[in-house]
Amino acid sequence: MAVRLTVNGRERTVEVENDTPLLWVVRDELGLKGTKFGCGMGLCGACTVHLNGQPVRSCSTPVEMAEGAEVVTIEGLATDGDLHPLQRAWVEHGVPQCGYCQSGQIMSAAHLLQNSRSPSREDIVAAVSGNLCRCGTYSRIVAAVESVVENRADQSGHGEA
Amino acid sequence: MTLNRRDFLKVTAGASGGLVFSLSLPGCAGVQTGYDEKSGDWKPDAWLELTTDDKVYFTLARVEMGQGTYTGLTTLIAEELEVAPAGIQPRFAPVASEYRNPLYKLQLTGGSTSMATSWQPLRVAGASARIMLIRAAASVWEVNPEECRAADGRVVHPDGSRSLPYGKLVELAAKQMVPDDPALKPREEWQYIGKKRGRLDAEAKSTGAPIYGIDVELEGMVYAVVSRPPRYGGRVRSFDDSAARTMPGVLDIFEIERGIAVVADKYWRARKAQDALSIEWDNSDALALSDEQVFTSYHKAADEDRGESERSEGDYNDAVESAEWVVEASYEQPYLAHATLEPMNATAWYRDSAIDVWAPTQAPDLGRIAAARVTDLSPDDVTIHTTFLGGGFGRRLTNDYIEEASAVAFRVGKPVKLIWSREEDTRHDLYRPAMLHRMQASVSGGQLTGWHHQIVGPQILDWYVRNAAPAQYPWAPKFLYNTLGRVGLMAEGIATPKDHSAIEGAIEYPYRVPNLDIRHTHTDPGVPVSWWRSVGFSHNGFAVETFMDELAYELGQDPYQFRRSLIDHEPRHLEVLDRAVRLSQWHDGAQEGRARGIALFRSFGTYVAQVVEASVEAGEIRVHKVVCAVDCGQVVNPDIVRDQIEGGVIFGLTAALYGNITFRDGQVQQSNFHDYPLMRHDQRPDVVVDIVDSEESPTGVGEPGVPPVIPALGNALFALTGRRQRRLPLKAQV
Numbered sequence: 001m002a003v004r005l006t007v008n009g010r011e012r013t014v015e016v017e018n019d020t021p022l023l024w025v026v027r028d029e030l031g032l033k034g035t036k037f038g039c040g041m042g043l044c045g046a047c048t049v050h051l052n053g054q055p056v057r058s059c060s061t062p063v064e065m066a067e068g069a070e071v072v073t074i075e076g077l078a079t080d081g082d083l084h085p086l087q088r089a090w091v092e093h094g095v096p097q098c099g100y101c102q103s104g105q106i107m108s109a110a111h112l113l114q115n116s117r118s119p120s121r122e123d124i125v126a127a128v129s130g131n132l133c134r135c136g137t138y139s140r141i142v143a144a145v146e147s148v149v150e151n152r153a154d155q156s157g158h159g160e161a
Numbered sequence: 162m163t164l165n166r167r168d169f170l171k172v173t174a175g176a177s178g179g180l181v182f183s184l185s186l187p188g189c190a191g192v193q194t195g196y197d198e199k200s201g202d203w204k205p206d207a208w209l210e211l212t213t214d215d216k217v218y219f220t221l222a223r224v225e226m227g228q229g230t231y232t233g234l235t236t237l238i239a240e241e242l243e244v245a246p247a248g249i250q251p252r253f254a255p256v257a258s259e260y261r262n263p264l265y266k267l268q269l270t271g272g273s274t275s276m277a278t279s280w281q282p283l284r285v286a287g288a289s290a291r292i293m294l295i296r297a298a299a300s301v302w303e304v305n306p307e308e309c310r311a312a313d314g315r316v317v318h319p320d321g322s323r324s325l326p327y328g329k330l331v332e333l334a335a336k337q338m339v340p341d342d343p344a345l346k347p348r349e350e351w352q353y354i355g356k357k358r359g360r361l362d363a364e365a366k367s368t369g370a371p372i373y374g375i376d377v378e379l380e381g382m383v384y385a386v387v388s389r390p391p392r393y394g395g396r397v398r399s400f401d402d403s404a405a406r407t408m409p410g411v412l413d414i415f416e417i418e419r420g421i422a423v424v425a426d427k428y429w430r431a432r433k434a435q436d437a438l439s440i441e442w443d444n445s446d447a448l449a450l451s452d453e454q455v456f457t458s459y460h461k462a463a464d465e466d467r468g469e470s471e472r473s474e475g476d477y478n479d480a481v482e483s484a485e486w487v488v489e490a491s492y493e494q495p496y497l498a499h500a501t502l503e504p505m506n507a508t509a510w511y512r513d514s515a516i517d518v519w520a521p522t523q524a525p526d527l528g529r530i531a532a533a534r535v536t537d538l539s540p541d542d543v544t545i546h547t548t549f550l551g552g553g554f555g556r557r558l559t560n561d562y563i564e565e566a567s568a569v570a571f572r573v574g575k576p577v578k579l580i581w582s583r584e585e586d587t588r589h590d591l592y593r594p595a596m597l598h599r600m601q602a603s604v605s606g607g608q609l610t611g612w613h614h615q616i617v618g619p620q621i622l623d624w625y626v627r628n629a630a631p632a633q634y635p636w637a638p639k640f641l642y643n644t645l646g647r648v649g650l651m652a653e654g655i656a657t658p659k660d661h662s663a664i665e666g667a668i669e670y671p672y673r674v675p676n677l678d679i680r681h682t683h684t685d686p687g688v689p690v691s692w693w694r695s696v697g698f699s700h701n702g703f704a705v706e707t708f709m710d711e712l713a714y715e716l717g718q719d720p721y722q723f724r725r726s727l728i729d730h731e732p733r734h735l736e737v738l739d740r741a742v743r744l745s746q747w748h749d750g751a752q753e754g755r756a757r758g759i760a761l762f763r764s765f766g767t768y769v770a771q772v773v774e775a776s777v778e779a780g781e782i783r784v785h786k787v788v789c790a791v792d793c794g795q796v797v798n799p800d801i802v803r804d805q806i807e808g809g810v811i812f813g814l815t816a817a818l819y820g821n822i823t824f825r826d827g828q829v830q831q832s833n834f835h836d837y838p839l840m841r842h843d844q845r846p847d848v849v850v851d852i853v854d855s856e857e858s859p860t861g862v863g864e865p866g867v868p869p870v871i872p873a874l875g876n877a878l879f880a881l882t883g884r885r886q887r888r889l890p891l892k893a894q895v
Contacts, residue, residue, distance in 0.1 A: 017409065020429045028428060033376035034369015036551070038502050039583040043834040046502060074369035083368065090367035094359050094800050097808055098227030099366025100373060100502045100551030129843040132834060134502045134552050135227045136811025137804065138845040 005066045007032070008076030018064035022056075023047045025063045026073055034074035034103045038132070045131030048104040049073045055111040074103035077110060085151065086110055089144035097135035105131045109145045118149055192220075192257045196335035203331035205290040205339075207259035208238065208283060215314065215328035217244050221251045222260035222268065223275040224523055225362065226553030227808070228863035229801035230275045232360045234283060236797055240353045241287030241346060243311040244327075246361060253547040256526045266633055269524035271558055271692060273765035273861020276797060280859050288343035290334070297333035298325050348856065357800050362549070372549040374521035377508040379576035383412055384428040385569045386435050387579065389420040389589055392447035392827035393689055397421060397440060405437040414438070417568040418535060419561065424573055428580060448687050448827035455686050455824070456493050459597035459617045468615055468682030472668045475676035477603075480611030484603035488715050490708055491600065493888040494700045496822035497593035497693055498586075498837055503551020505562040505581040509570035515542045516567055521550035523557040526635070530628045531560035532567035534642060540635050543567075554812075555692030559591050560628065587837055588829040592822055593693030594619050595686075596663070598704035602712055603676070609712060609727065611676035614667050614704065619685035621662040621692055662692065666701030666764055666868065671734055672709070672727035688824070694812055695867040698764035702868030703875070703889065706760040710876040711885060720759050720876065721747055733768045733792050734761060736853055740790035741770035744851050755785060758876025760869035766860030768792040768853075769806070773846075773873040776881065777893045784814055784846040787870060791850060794857035802862050807848045809866020815840040817871040821890050 004013045007030055014029040021040075026032050026049065035058055038046030042057035049058045050072040051065070077084035083091075086106050096102045105128055112119055112127035119127070124145045133141070194204040201213040210218040219238050225231035231251055239246040254260040254268070261268045263278055291311050298316035299306035308319035315324040327334075365372055390396060400421050402414040410430035414423050421440055425431035481487055507520040509532070516538055522528045525545040532543040550557055566579040581589070596618040603611035622629075630645035631637055637645055661668075664681050693699060713723035721742050728734045738761045742748070751757045755776040762769055774786040787810050796802055819838045823830045831837040871889070879885050884895050 016427070017429070017433075020427075024427070024429050031378065032369070033371035033373075033378070036373075036502075037375065037504065037580070039834050041583070041833050041835070044502065044583075078368065083364075087364075087367045091359060091363040094363060094804065096227075096360065096363055096366035097229070097804060098502070098550060098552045099362065102366055103369045106367065125842050129841050132502065132839045132841060134500060134554075134812070134839060135804075136808035136840070136845075138811065138842045139807060139848060140804065142842070 003063050003067050005063075005069055005071055007071045008073060014063070016063060019062045021059050022049065022051070022061040022063050022066050022071070023058035026058060026071070032073050032075050036100055036103055038101070043132075044101070045104040045108060046101050048107040048131065050107060050111060053111075053114070055108050074107060077106065084110065085148045086113065086145065089147050093140045093144040093147065095137050095140040095144050097137055101131060101133045105133065105141050109141070113145070113148065118153060121146065192259045196332065201332055203335045205293065205335070206286045207257070208286045209242070209290055211290065211327055211331045213328050213331055215326050217242065217249045217314070217327070219249050219251045220254045220260070222254040223262075223270040223279070224253065224547055224550055224553070226270070226521075226523065226550035226557070228275070228805060229360065229798065230270070231362050232358070233276055233797050233801055234279050235361060236353045236358070237279060237283040238287040240351055241284045242291050244314045246353055246358065248314060251361070254525075256529055256545050261526070267524060267629060268526040269558055270553070271523055271555060272696075273767070273864045275861070276859045277766065277861055284345050285343060288345050289340050292340045292343050293334040293337040294327055294330050296337040297330040300333060301325065355796050355799070358798060360801070373503055373551045374508070374519060374548040375503055375506045375551070375580060377519040377548065377578065379508065379510060382508070382576040382578055383424055383426055383573065384431045385422050385424045385566070385577050385579045386428075386431045386582075387417065387420045387422050387565050388435055388438055388440055389585065390442050390444075390447065391588070392442070392444055392449070393687070395447035396443045398443035399441045401439040404439070405434040408434040408437055413573060415572060417565065419565055419568075422565070422569045424569060424577065428578075432582070444827070448824070450686055450688070450827055451825050452823040455595050456597060458686055459684060462682050462684035463597060463599055463615055463617045466682050468617070468680035470678070471664045471681050472670070472677055472679040475611075477611045477613055477676045477678035480603045480676035481601070484605050484610060486604040488602045488604065488712060489600065490711055490885075490887055492598040492704045492707060494596050494598075494703060495820065495889060496595045496688060497816055497820045498590045498822050498831070499552075499554045499556035499693060500587065500837060500839060501550070501552030501554060501556055504583055504586040505556070506579060507562045507566035508576060508578040509563070509566040510576040511536070511570045511574055514538070515544065516570060517544045517546065518563055518567060519546040519548060520560070520563050520566070521548050521557060522560055522563065523550070523553045523555070524560065524632075526632045527558070527628045528560045528563045529635070530631045530642070531563040533639060534628070535564045535568040536571040538571075539639065554694040555696065556590065559625065559691050561589075583834070584832040587832050590822075591624060591689040591691035593699060594621070594663075594688070594690040596700040598700070600704060600708040602708070604716065607716060609672075609674050611678070612670060612672075612674045613678045614670070615680045615682060616663050616667055616701070617682045617684060618663055619690055620660040620683060621690055621696070622660040623685065624690055662697045664701070665697035666762065667697070667705060669763065670705060671731055671763065672724070673730060674727070694809070695764055695864040698762070698864070698868040699813075699816070699871070702760070702762045702764070703871045706762055706869060706872035707875055707887070710758070710872065710879065714879075724759070724761055728761070734763065737761065737768045737770040737790040737792050740851050740853070741772050741788050744790065744849060745772035745774070745786075745788040747772060756877050756881035758873045758878070758880055760873035760876065762869040764865045764868055766794070767862060767865035769865050769869050771810070771869045771873045773870060773877045775874055775877040780893050782818060782878065782891060782893045784844070784874060786847045786849070787873070788849045789851065789866065790853070791862070791865070792853035792855055793862050793865070794855050794859045796852055796855075797859055799852060802852055803850045805862040806850045806866035809864065810848050810870045811840050811845065813867040813870035814846070814874065817874050817889060817891050819890055
């Protein structure tokens with residue numbers, strides 16, 4: 001069947017079976033490889049994307065659930081070539097080791113920051129606790145998110161980070 | 162003047178004391194070095210290429226799986242070449258003898274050896290190129306090269322007013338004499354080594370760049386999945402693919418050595434067709450064991466065979482006979498899966514009598530053998546393209562996924578991407594072996610007089626040698642592969658190194674005890690095993706450092722003071738032990754409801770002491786804080802040392818708290834992260850890493866953070882509960 005969806009602001013139509021996980025549509029039909037396959041059961045978070053503004057596990061989201069929806073992937077975070085503040089913080093804090101889980105970590109954190117102006121450490125940990133990292137980069141992930149939150153506080157009144 | 166670049170390689174090899182072997186071996190792909198008349202580009206050695214438009218390419222012979230080689234090794238080149246690390250473009254090495262790991266005579270990344278083995282040769286490579294560039298510039302200016310200097314990719318004139326970029330000098334530099342013994346920059350002049358600098362791959366990994374094996378995309382590519390025997394050693398008896406063949410997108414279904422391959426135009430279609438397969442397995446030679454049999458068989462083996470002596474000092478039997486007191490304990494540790502977050506995968510394309518394989522592999526030369534084994538091709542017909550690895554931890558030293566992808570591609574004749582599911586990845590791993598440790602110590606006059614350690618379990622080389630031996634002798638005809646594998650084992654210590662995988666970390670027992678008896682009883686239940694982050698150290702660390710803790714309590718001593726009193730002859734051990742104690746304020750004790758445990762362990766040349774603070778809350782073990790003191794010699798990138806030690810702590814705690822692969826009727830019972838859990842964000846302790854400032858040669862940091870944290874946590878739980886746990890994983894209630 002043909003499924004229409006908007007991915008990173010672009011309208012796309014894909015011809016796939018409607019039970020195809022959104023993950024494989026994004027990766028193989030649309031060529032956006034930043035969203036990762038980790039477990040196929042929504043257990044590791046490597047495949048996290050935003051579906052109508054909500055973080056979802058694309059490995060266990062059939063594409064039919066994305067019909068007509070807005071999907072944002074890691075490739076859609078940067079604007080006009082400028083990295084998202086979280087991506088800059090990830091680089092500055094040297095977060096990634098193998099890096100494979102980091103798209104999912106960033107997408108979970110990005111959703112938190114869209115919905116909370118100044119989340120606490122507990123909020124941050126709760127937002128990313130469904131994202132596994134086998135390399136153990138957890139402390140830097142939290143530090144990187146906190147740095148973006150602090151930066152926002154410093155620039156309060158100067159628009160969204 | 163004609164320069165023999167291979168001679169240059171030999172010079173650098175000599176200076177390093179490593180990089181031996183095989184420059185003239187037939188059948189080895191050679192690395193072309195030298196000057197390219199057409200492009201004007203210059204390859205002074207196997208690692209560097211400088212172009213006329215000022216680009217510097219660095220061939221990275223060790224893969225990047227998160228441990229930081231991409232940044233760390235590039236830093237060594239940058240320092241001596243006088244180019245900022247970010248100005249150097251690393252490229253993953255093709256298979257060639259020049260890129261072998263000198264410790265293993267194989268092109269593999271493992272054993273925390275990359276920095277230790279690259280430290281000298283890569284700096285020499287960078288320095289040689291720099292000196293030749295300086296001499297080239299000096300010849301242009303007709304000045305004394307000694308008075309010129311290199312800085313930031315340029316050679317600066319003695320008067321400081323002029324400079325020439327490297328790109329303008331490569332043609333002339335290629336004609337300079339190769340320096341025999343290039344002087345390396347003194348420590349005081351280092352700009353990059355030892356300084357805090359970010360990772361060169363951080364941006365690519367924060368923006369979703371398609372850099373991993375699973376991201377490879379080729380025109381006309383199709384997808385494959387493989388159904389493997391659920392029990393190790395099983396075979397296909399028969400299969401019915403009639404339903405699967407009618408499913409959309411299915412291109413072919415056929416048997417390969419390792420199972421039934423389903424090829425389809427899309428991954429999801431291949432998966433769905435796989436579900437429609439009906440396969441009958443022949444389990445006549447398959448693994449039949451269930452979990453309790455593993456340790457039952459180990460105890461039986463230990464009773465029947467004291468094992469081979471691996472280290473003996475004094476007379477342990479005498480010590481026991483004259484002892485006032487003998488303390489005993491035995492420890493059981495389970496099989497563990499690697500659980501890299503990127504599942505096993507490879508992409509292969511057979512065309513024009515040759516095969517290209519794109520794969521996240523820790524051992525590309527073994528990957529060539531793997532592809533050759535399952536096709537009609539020879540290793541020379543196989544080109545391995547190494548990608549970034551979404552985790553390795555030893556799993557990707559075995560190239561079973563390359564075998565599968567190659568076997569399928571050889572038949573399909575199109576680019577084929579093979580992806581394992583998480584369930585397949587968990588159930589068809591090669592595991593950290595389950596091990597039994599029997600410990601005994603003799604005590605007289607309040608002093609430890611004897612130490613006996615009997616290690617019981619398999620050796621990893623038994624499982625690994627099949628592809629490793631042919632990779633060491635790539636000119637050998639394929640019909641000899643199996644023989645080579647067996648000969649390699651029989652000639653252990655000659656053709657292959659002695660297998661330390663069971664005993665490492667036990668035979669280096671560092672404490673002062675007059676009588677030592679350390680043995681290995683070799684027994685193998687038939688479960689495939691492999692290297693797993695920190696390998697033998699992972700289980701020997703638990704055995705040695707838990708038993709040391711037990712002895713401290715038995716003798717009524719503080720666990721820190723007990724260790725300290727027996728290791729004051731080892732200054733590097735002592736330093737990290739004292740530091741961890743100071744930093745954790747050990748003597749003040751933990752806060753109410755918590756307790757602390759300590760462990761000290763050297764692995765891969767790196768000394769680590771850790772203090773763990775833990776509690777049991779709401780029926781779960783809670784790890785609050787881990788203080789680490791680390792001596793890894795000269796630090797090349799402090800930020801990476803920290804992240805590796807911290808990552809090792811999380812990896813070790815995951816094993817200590819959850820790691821348990823079990824079998825029922827020969828089948829692995831775990832499948833995904835719900836029943837093989839990894840430590841999560843909300844379970845993470847605070848980790849503090851203190852690094853000793855050292856000028857000793859650098860040693861590895863990818864693995865040494867793992868071993869001590871497992872006993873340190875167990876020791877903390879003993880301090881908390883008064884109950885000693887001698888079997889992993891640890892439980893909140895015992």
